[in-house]
Amino acid sequence: MKLIFLGPPGAGKGTLAVRASEILNVLQISTGSIFRAAVTAESPLGLKVKAIMDAGKLVDDETTIALVKERLAMDDVQKGYILDGFPRTIPQAQALAEFSAVDKVVNFDIPDANVIERLSGRRVCRKCGYNFHVIFNKTSKEGICDRCGGEVYIRDDDKPEAIKKRLEVYREQTAPLIEYYRKKGLLLDIDARPLIDEMEVIFKKAIGV
Ligand code: AP5
Numbered sequence: 283m284k285l286i287f288l289g290p291p292g293a294g295k296g297t298l299a300v301r302a303s304e305i306l307n308v309l310q311i312s313t314g315s316i317f318r319a320a321v322t323a324e325s326p327l328g329l330k331v332k333a334i335m336d337a338g339k340l341v342d343d344e345t346t347i348a349l350v351k352e353r354l355a356m357d358d359v360q361k362g363y364i365l366d367g368f369p370r371t372i373p374q375a376q377a378l379a380e381f382s383a384v385d386k387v388v389n390f391d392i393p394d395a396n397v398i399e400r401l402s403g404r405r406v407c408r409k410c411g412y413n414f415h416v417i418f419n420k421t422s423k424e425g426i427c428d429r430c431g432g433e434v435y436i437r438d439d440d441k442p443e444a445i446k447k448r449l450e451v452y453r454e455q456t457a458p459l460i461e462y463y464r465k466k467g468l469l470l471d472i473d474a475r476p477l478i479d480e481m482e483v484i485f486k487k488a489i490g491v
């Protein structure tokens with residue numbers, strides 16, 4: 283199955299994508315995680331995108347599309363994938379349609395207040411990228427990832443100013459994708475407010491597995 287997870291920052295796309303990829307036995311492709319890995323590695327891509335990401339703005343379409351096109355050409359995603367955080371603009375969606383046909387677009391419906399609560403308490407594993415939360419998804423040992431023992435940290439774009447900017451960018455550039463995919467008959471709306479275990483049940487019901 284080829285899925286897109288669409289929704290505002292902090293909606294829980296990445297968290298549900300980890301579980302959904304295990305349920306469906308497909309890989310999660312997160313453009314945000316790929317960019318963060320490039321920043322950590324201080325690669326040319328990382329040096330180019332760091333300031334943009336820290337400010338909560340979008341990386342340019344050309345760079346992002348080229349990255350995803352190359353990733354989706356690999357063998358390990360031919361039977362399916364979950365695109366988490368791509369496309370985020372109409373030009374990205376149009377480009378994607380030229381190189382891959384998705385089955386469904388899961389739209390995470392959630393108010394800003396929940397998003398702000400989730401992002402302000404997020405802690406991310408430096409090693410495996412898993413998303414914890416100081417209230418909703420705690421690590422058993424403070425500061426240490428339960429999955430891999432890595433160190434957990436606060437993302438640079440989870441500061442209040444960057445969160446505000448990301449919500450603005452979402453509304454201006456990404457939200458128009460909801461109608462774009464609805465018109466194509468691909469959209470599945472899900473209420474993204476419930477807690478993580480319930481989200482898994484909601485997701486399975488929505489896609490019929
Ligand atoms: P990206 O990494 O994609 O960030 P984002 O869209 O802002 O989304 P987040 O990762 O912040 O949120 P999420 O929905 O994954 O929520 P999560 O599961 O972590 O992108 C980062 C940056 O990279 C962009 O700003 C841009 O610069 C660049 N970029 C990436 N893709 C791009 C593209 N296509 N084009 C251009 N630029 C691009 O959950 C959040 C928190 O809530 C966690 O703490 C989690 O534990 C908790 N939580 C999750 N689910 C629940 C739940 N059900 N109940 C309670 N708490 C929950």
Ligand code: MG
Pocket residue numbers: 295296297312314366367
């Ligand atoms: Mg994410």
Ligand code: ZN
Pocket residue numbers: 407408409410411412427428429430431432
């Ligand atoms: Zn980890």
